[in-house]
Amino acid sequence: MDPKTQIESLRKELREHNYNYYVKDDPSITDFEFDKKLEQLKTLEASHPEFFDASSPTVRVGGEVTKNFKTVKHINRMYSLDNSYSLEDLQDWETRLHKIVDGDIQYVCELKYDGASISLHYENGKFVQAVTRGDGTQGDDVTTNVRTIKSVPLQLKGDDIPKKFEIRGEIVLPWDGFHKMNKEREEQGLELYRNPRNTASGSLKLQDSAVVATRPLECLLYQLAGDNLPFETQFEALEAARKWGFKVPPQSTLVxxxxxxxxxxxxxxxxxxxxxxxxxxxxxxxxxxxHQEELGFTAKAPRWAMAYKFSAEQVSTRLQEITYQVGRTGAITPVANLEPVEISGTTVKRASLHNADQIEKLDIRVGDEVFVEKGGEIIPKIVAVDLLKRPEDSEPTVYATNCPECGTQLVRKEGEAQHYCPNDQSCPPQVKGRIQHFISRKAMDIDGIGSETVDQLVEAGLLHNYADLYDLKYEQIIPLERMAEKSATNMIAGIEASKEIPFERVLFALGIRYVGETVAKKLARHYKSMDQLVAIPEISKTDETDLFSDAVDDSAIEEQGDDEVHTERSRSGKAEKLQELSNIPEIGERIAESVVEFITDPASMAVVQRLRNAGLKFSLSEEELSSRSDALAGKSFVISGVFEMSRNDLKKMIENNGGKVSSSLSSKTDYLIRGENMGPSKLEKAEKLNIKMISEQEFLAMV
Known part of the structure; x- marks a missing residue:
């Protein structure tokens, strides 16, 4: 047998043995026999490097060192899931589904494994890339490390595999492997790992892939993504993935x-x-x-999926102290400092107390024995107090009156749960928090600056607000502790590159209270430029008398000073702006008030002007403007059925032309864009509500 044929034959045989052992849990040869064949393949490959193949079983041993993990943008966004904790939550969810899709609904139930989310990419049946979830929009390339995980197939089986696709799953560490690793660490006198999830997640970012190869990690897969996949159902896709060689948990059930x-x-x-x-x-x-496509997504999660969380483990411990944290918006969060206690494999020392109302409701006091659980088994929270164990000298908790960081007196607006520190210009956590938000991935995405670097820059007096970033010089930052030449160069380059970030993300980066990603997009699309957003309506002279309608006569008006008139006109202009913002669909009164407060604050506007002078984009580009119009302004659309173009493209077209996309029909719906296979109940409802139905081609003619 010639070397090439021998190598290919061994690879094929070893892949099958790998699959039987790590995926089917049904080994067909002994470990000794497998190792002998692997050594034989290694020897042959070393003698014939011209036959190298990245999907060979020999690459599982690792050995590559990765100093920096490259950031990769996800082709298909990795959304998080909405959570439910009761039967009522699930029933409410099903009721919402039936408002959008017709007929009976089947569900696939899958166990929610606690590991590190991963997206595996395949081309022509071969593994090519692994990317962590990250923030859902982009993650880290950990291909070298994931390649060492035995249950990740490097070469798929079968002849019906799509040319290009990705599959999502969890990298997990089984309990047996976790306990074995901890036993070895205990024997070596090392600190023990806290839980399997954190250990699995940390393993993906180890620099030496040979170390990752020694860890008993597994990859459990649950979702395929890509264009034109040959399936009609989620369950069918899981069965195909299992046939191709992926470890799809057998517990997944169709109900x-x-x-x-x-x-x-x-x-x-x-x-x-x-x-x-x-x-x-x-x-x-x-x-x-x-149905999944028809249901679509919210800003954060798919409407067609729901995570049901098992009841959280609950333990009791002593509350030692209550401290207060200051967020980037000045929001104060009381924190319970606890006597350390273990919950679900994690040592818990702190828990959020949320706000003053929660403290009062539970009557929580320092020295109390409290019951703690992990909300959704992730975030620790105090759920009750053991009053029978309360100390006799216990005193009710008096909520903080001043900011723990800058000493400013706290405020609490009517109708709001949290207290706030109003000193947003110089309260250290707020200054640092706003800058960290500004440079974050979803905002200005400035490479080379982390939270520790922000702390250094603020404490060195180089940053007082995020506009100061654009005045930084290489020679100012190179003296900072642990600042290498390359790091300083990357930081300056990252700041310069951020000037190309589009207007809607710049608007989000400003950190206006209540203005998240979605709201920032709506404001950018509506106003098209910062100039239009900040413009306060002028009151014409003919309208000035309306401001003083209670005045007795003209002489009474003349007696009022210029400052009073200016103040009154300014107040009226703000009220008009508030109304203008509130009229934008889905911009509520609270958001509108926050925006007006920001754009009428001289300090905030001075920072915006500095950013404008630095070259940041404060208007939509010509290209963006050319793809937008007001042709569909004020019109509401529902999309139902199967179309030639993707539903996402249809939705984008509607929004870019001023329209709004709704998930369900109502009396406010103007048009139903009707595709193939639209359900009969939707047709019936549209006819009942007298909603105009149009085809895909008729819609395209409208825009």
């Missing part, structure tokens, strides 16, 4: 209705304790992919 979901949940709430992996709930997905 009818919420009753079937509840049966699955009740069974695994107990049975999960016998599983080899850490789990924290069940993920329920609408089975039909057409």
């Amino acid at each position: 009818n209705g919420i009753d079937g979901v509840l049966e699955f949940v009740n069974h695994w709430d107990t049975a999960r304790k016998d599983l080899p992996y850490e789990t924290d709930g069940v993920v329920i997905k609408v089975n039909k992919l057409q």
